[in-house]
Amino acid sequence: MHVLEIWYDSSRGNEGKELLCAFLKKLTNRSNLSLFCDLSRYLLCEVCVPDRSSLQLLEDRSIYNTLRAAVKRAHGDYGSALFNIGVIVKYLNAHTGVVLIRSRKKHYRLIWSALSFITCLENRGQMVQCFLNCLHVGGTIRTCQKFLVKYNRQQLHRMLPDCKTDAEKQEVRKAILSCSLSNVRDEEADEDGSDDDDDDDKET
Amino acid sequence: MSVFMDLNIISSNDKNRLKSIIETAAHLGYSTVAINYVVEPQQKKQEIPKPQSVSDIFDKFPIVQGKSSPIKVLNRLTIIASDASHFRPTNEYKSFDLVAVYPKTEKLFHAACMTFDVDIICIAVAEKQPFHFKRAPVNGAIDRGVFFETCYAAAIRDTTMRRYTIANAISLMEVCKGKNIIMSSGAERPLELRGPYDIANLGLVFSLSEGDAKAAVSTNCRAVLLHGETRATASGVVYTMKKPKTPQKQEEESPVSKKCMRCSAHSWCPVLTAT
Numbered sequence: 001m002h003v004l005e006i007w008y009d010s011s012r013g014n015e016g017k018e019l020l021c022a023f024l025k026k027l028t029n030r031s032n033l034s035l036f037c038d039l040s041r042y043l044l045c046e047v048c049v050p051d052r053s054s055l056q057l058l059e060d061r062s063i064y065n066t067l068r069a070a071v072k073r074a075h076g077d078y079g080s081a082l083f084n085i086g087v088i089v090k091y092l093n094a095h096t097g098v099v100l101i102r103s104r105k106k107h108y109r110l111i112w113s114a115l116s117f118i119t120c121l122e123n124r125g126q127m128v129q130c131f132l133n134c135l136h137v138g139g140t141i142r143t144c145q146k147f148l149v150k151y152n153r154q155q156l157h158r159m160l161p162d163c164k165t166d167a168e169k170q171e172v173r174k175a176i177l178s179c180s181l182s183n184v185r186d187e188e189a190d191e192d193g194s195d196d197d198d199d200d201d202k203e204t
Numbered sequence: 205m206s207v208f209m210d211l212n213i214i215s216s217n218d219k220n221r222l223k224s225i226i227e228t229a230a231h232l233g234y235s236t237v238a239i240n241y242v243v244e245p246q247q248k249k250q251e252i253p254k255p256q257s258v259s260d261i262f263d264k265f266p267i268v269q270g271k272s273s274p275i276k277v278l279n280r281l282t283i284i285a286s287d288a289s290h291f292r293p294t295n296e297y298k299s300f301d302l303v304a305v306y307p308k309t310e311k312l313f314h315a316a317c318m319t320f321d322v323d324i325i326c327i328a329v330a331e332k333q334p335f336h337f338k339r340a341p342v343n344g345a346i347d348r349g350v351f352f353e354t355c356y357a358a359a360i361r362d363t364t365m366r367r368y369t370i371a372n373a374i375s376l377m378e379v380c381k382g383k384n385i386i387m388s389s390g391a392e393r394p395l396e397l398r399g400p401y402d403i404a405n406l407g408l409v410f411s412l413s414e415g416d417a418k419a420a421v422s423t424n425c426r427a428v429l430l431h432g433e434t435r436a437t438a439s440g441v442v443y444t445m446k447k448p449k450t451p452q453k454q455e456e457e458s459p460v461s462k463k464c465m466r467c468s469a470h471s472w473c474p475v476l477t478a479t
Contacts (some may be wrong), residue, residue: 017320048228048231048232050224050394050395073363085412109405109408112402112409113405113406113409115364115402116360116398116402116403116405116406117359117360119360119361128289129395130397131395131396131397133398133399133402134399134401134402134405135399154269156271158242158267158269
């Protein structure tokens with residue numbers, strides 16, 4: 001079975017999809033062609049705690065369970081059902097507290113609204129007081145990665161005035177220069193129309 | 205490029221707590237915060253606390269995330285009014301940048317919307333709204349440029365409060381159609397703050413539209429600030445500034461005081477010739 005990935009502009013509704021399907025059927029002389037859209041939204045969040053040391057042993061399971069409980073409390077059975085089908089924690093960095101959560105495109109706002117109500121995380125039996133701050137919403141992991149590189153560079157810039165010794169300053173400067181995403185594709189065809197709306201909302 | 209503001213941070217005597225709240229706000233991306241002094245005047249005692257000078261808290265303000273300028277800190281006064289005599293704009297109100305009122309009865313709400321000289325009217329979050337919102341005073345307030353405020357910290361603390369907050373907010377949105385709303389934190393601890401985009405998303409839970417929800421955290425807050433600044437002016441057009449007196453001017457004082465504006469327009473003065 002061959003899978004061809006096609007990026008198209010869905011801002012005009014379904015007629016583009018129908019036309020594309022018809023065109024491809026004619027092109028390949030196959031009548032059993034079907035298109036399925038795997039739309040998702042990736043929420044890039046940061047776990048903010050009063051002291052960094054309590055973040056060390058964070059696991060993605062604890063974030064998942066806490067989020068599930070919060071969605072159940074805020075949106076009831078409907079919320080739990082939506083959570084079960086689409087949501088998964090894709091990436092967690094225990095040192096910086098960055099979490100990447102994937103959810104379905106139609107329901108990501110519901111999950112996002114329950115995120116704000118989280119007050120503590122349960123991690124290996126210990127309760128850690130924290131809150132989740134959403135940094136970026138992207139349509140693909142790559143856009144979130146690009147944003148994360150920019151954000152980390154900004155954080156390093158903010159850390160620079162607080163450095164006490166010259167050696168620390170050198171370290172930070174070196175880290176800033178080495179921030180990059182390998183194989184970053186600059187094509188705008190990466191994102192479909194609705195992604196740009198979210199990205200525009202998030203740009204300050 | 206929008207500027208986000210959080211106009212309700214409950215003040216406390218603990219300077220370190222205030223410092224940590226403001227640092228968290230700067231980390232989250234808020235460009236301006238306002239420290240809220242809540243006053244509940246009892247029967248005869250009318251003590252308005254003097255706001256502590258902002259430079260006492262920080263000698264160097266933390267830089268806002270994503271920008272290069274430091275965070276701005278303002279002072280705000282909230283009067284919890286259960287009687288019409290509680291709200292009496294005196295000179296002490298002038299030392300605050302923003303003035304807010306929290307009306308407890310329907311008559312007071314009507315008076316606050318139509319006549320009181322305030323910038324913000326607070327909506328109950330910790331209890332069921334004792335009175336219904338009527339369209340007439342709400343529209344009057346919108347015409348005057350007064351804003352309605354919802355705080356979300358109570359919703360984060362407790363589930364029962366969450367129900368009251370959402371219920372009161374939705375009934376307000378139905379009446380005012382999403383105009384002139386601001387959302388602020390009412391935070392007492394740094395963990396009760398949330399980022400501006402998260403709050404805009406909460407606005408969707410309160411049945412605001414996307415544009416209104418984002419405006420509730422950015423443009424409407426800026427409008428409140430401007431409203432507060434123009435409270436000391438004449439209809440927002442003319443404002444007076446004290447000019448520093450130089451020693452030479454002091455000799456000419458007596459003839460200058462006799463001269464009035466009309467003399468410069470006409471060659472005679474109607475006021476002086478009458479006396």
